[in-house]
Amino acid sequence: MKRLITVLLLVITGFFSRMHADEGMWLLPLIEKLNIGKMTELGLKLTAEDIYSINKASLKDAIVIFGGGCTGEIVSAQGLLLTNHHCGYGQIQNHSSVEHDYLKDGFWAMTKEEELPNPGLSVTFLIRVEDVTAQVLAAVKDGMSENDRNTAINEARMAIQRKATEGTWYSATVSSFYNGNQFYLFVYERYNDVRLVGAPPSSIGKFGFDTDNWEWPRHTGDFSVFRVYTGPDGKPAPYSKDNIPLKPKHYLPVSIKDLNKGDFAMILGYPGRTMRYYTSYEVDELLKITHPNRIKIRGIRQDILMADMQADPKINIQYASKYSNSSNYWKYSIGQKAGLERLNVKAKKEETENQFNKWVNADAGRKEKYGEALSLIKNATEKRAEYANAQQYISECFSQGCEILQLSQIASALITAMKSGDQKRLSDLSDNIKKNIAESFYKDYNAPTDKKAVKAMMKLYRDDVPSKFHPDFYVNIVDKKFKGDIDKFVDDMFARSVLSDQAKLIAFLDKPNQKILENDPVYLTSNSISKISTEVSNNLRQYDQDLTRGRRLWMAALMEMTPDKTQYPDANSTMRLTYGQVLDYDPRDGVTYKYYTTLKGVMEKYKPGDYEFDVPQKQIDLYNRKVYGRYASPKGFLPVCFTTNNDITGGNSGSPVINGNGELIGLAFDGNWEAMSGDVAFEPDLQRTIVVDIRYVLWVMDIYAGARHLVDEMTVVM
Structure with a gap:
């Protein structure tokens, strides 16, 4: 029996x-x-x-x-x-x-x-894969700072990639696995x-x-x-x-x-x-910042796009792909946030962290090697929170949410060409813009739709983000010139900018004027956003080294703590x-x-x-x-x-x-x-x-x- x-x-x-x-x-x-x-x-x-x-x-x-x-x-x-x-x-x-x-x-x-x-x-085909961990880490020494470590690794990666593609039309990438503990070379062929x-x-x-x-x-x-x-x-x-x-x-x-x-x-x-190897602190960031922000911001803009798409077949075609790209991960965030909460994933991560703490503290060698892993991740994640929140709002509201601001890159290139005094350079650039701008931007652009979205995004950013992260155009232009009325500011920006309409831009390119472009409201607004974006990014970067080191140590510790389990990357x-x-x-x-x-x-x-x-x-x-x-x-x-x-x-x-x-x-x-x-x-x-x-x-x-x-x-x- x-x-x-x-x-x-x-x-x-x-x-x-x-x-x-x-x-x-x-x-x-x-x-x-x-x-x-x-x-x-x-x-x-x-x-x-x-x-x-x-x-x-x-x-x-x-x-x-x-x-x-x-x-x-x-x-x-x-x-x-x-x-x-x-x-x-x-x-x-x-x-x-x-x-x-x-x-x-x-x-x-x-x-x-x-x-x-x-x-x-x-389309890109894979030719081969090779474990190059030993080569990549050969110059890495104990006690190196994260910056020095990254420099040594990147130099090795570049050398390996160059050698792998010599005499071929292939491309190569050395990719990091297990949070920087292993490295593999991938050689590709692109058609x-x-x-x-x-x-x-x-x-x-x-x-x-x-x-x-x-x-x-x-x-x-x-x-x-x-x-x-x-x-x-x-x-x-x-x-x-x-x-x-x-x-x-x-x-x-x-x-x-x-x-x-x-x-x-x-x-x-x-x-x-x-x-899969996120800690509870990183899950907390997803639940409190990443997903709520994406759900809220994209939801507002998508409602604006969909209303216009359903009202006009041409706009529907213009914005179909843009809407789809936005809505896919909007719904993903809704689902993942709900799933993380429903399945109590943060608590499960905390259980693993408790096991780690017992394991690492049971041995002096382990404690010396891995003891700071979780504290590095915790401190970096918590201290960077306000900057991560601001950066996401900048990206979602301005970079992705206001299409017209993308054209400021054209203005910057034209201003640089005009400042150079090289007329041929300016002429060639103008001709290239005329030739490509319709297909690359205006073909799938509807200014009235974008204007509605810009108004909504600029209001949302001002309402939701602390004032210390506000681009200065809010105070210097919106408040001083338009008495805080964002709708009037946006209406004026679209009315006066040479970038808001294809015909206006082409007419400007026939007679380019540096002063007009330097005072263009789209260009000025974009520069204002760029300044605060750079400031936020610089503040975020100060936590990168600790986060990178913490994640690498955490991953290495998990593999050592559970040797019988094959950890996939x-x-x-x-x-x-x-x-x-x-x-x-x-x-x-x-x-x-x-x-x-x-x-x-x-x-x-x-x-x-x-x-x-x-x-x-x-x-x-x-x-x-x-x-x-x-x-x-x-x-x-x-x-x-x-x-x-x-x-x-x-x-x-x-x-x-x-x-x-x-x-x-x-x-x-x-x-x-x-x-x-x-x-x-x-x-x-x-x-x-x-x-x-x-x-x-x-x-x-x-x-x-x-x-x-x-x-x-x-x-x-x-």
Whole structure:
């Protein structure tokens, strides 16, 4: 009987361990040593070298950094690339107009000649990773100040990067891990000709918009399609009509086989940032400063933008991407703040700190080595609080909240050119501004909308931020000239500035005048803000050394304190792998969420004419006739999304979700509301990745959009 009970306990323990997410975003070169055994148990059929290799084609050769903050994957021998709709949203918006509204109607290139170039967009492939910790720390000596330590480290990093790229067109970065305790070299290859191939209408690609963002059940077809091009020689090249589609080292086959609970799932991508080793003091800063500020400031501005967007189709196109970029992390902050409080994360961090204090004080050597770690973090975090608060308000209210102030950089450049007395320099600069300003700024700018936002942001800053952090334009101009009336001040600024209107700026450039520009109200206001911003930043920097040292010691202590636990590094925008399973979850008592959603759920959420939940008529017709093609589940429905227990964060958007055979089964695009605290504290019972099912992606391409030629490019596994 005892033996039977023991066996049952082992089975039950094994079962429940598989039901938990496997915490960690792992470095690819370490998979063989740390992860391959567990991954194989869960259903992986590949070797570690099939995933990451510098000697042969592997999965990592199909994964790219898409733009500056997403992930994408190559899915054909002709460089076809998939990423999220919200990752390609800026490019889709940039190509849209009232006459050709690709945000509303979608876009599909039926030939390669119809594919649309995207200046400034690039994709980046990982070539190799190398542990260079010993080289980076070779010149670091005990007793060094943080400044001297950083100088020695940065000199070593630069030398390693130069050596790694000599004689190549590659780029290289030495990245810090474990808060400066380890360092790895990443060598990359970048391609700059990336063309838009297809995108569903936003009523599919962003179905649910803000209401459904970070939520499950989800029904969003969050994907877009691009193609990578090379020069005729196969090497990276700027856009040219003579370029040819990329011939990748590896591309992902696509599986349309049915998914079941417990199926193996791994994700490769570029997670941006996690803070899993934050202390209670840093969590407190998130709860009291970072999240409340972001929620309040962005919420006010977003309401202004949305009102104008809904009133005018042109403004909707102009501000769609800006609004989306703002609202995503606005809602993230709402969710993370609530999650940190609900799950009592600060108290859990304090428990770890209490364990640390007992451990470190039990040994004189430990106390000497690590004893100051927590006090350094605590003192720096608490003393910098007022400056961190002011800096965030400066960034959110002025830098991000007042678009017109961005143009002060043009004024500064023009003034510098005029002061130089070099007429050719001034003429060339003026011509360049004329040539590029419409596309770079005014194309997606509406002055009346911005004026409303500027008024709100300037009032909010004055009301919420202590007067010692106020830019002097409040007293010197708003109070003295406009008797404290911010509305009148802003009206005057927009009326008089040569920067507030494209035609006015171009007319000024035809006859530039230094005195006019030096007295321009936008230029003067921006300079006033810049002065206080510099002052705040300088005050913040005085705590950087203690905070950096404290975090490094804290991380090193945690690794030494728990030697049996493999500590994975925080995300830092380098390629990582996370593995787990297709799973449902229980968000609260008495409620279980299935691991998949279907097209039926789209129709249940459908609200005719609603900007978040409208559905294209063609999609309704196809649903009513049950035209699902080969993409239907054997159970009779068309799958839309599913959940896994993989460990992801921002930057993983667009990442491939891959089965045990190395085949693409979906695109990761979100996390779930119940585990929004996950960037700070992983929640194994709740943490889920929300994925758009590749079968829905292909159905939209093939049957909804009629772009079967794109599916035919792929290797589809049935």
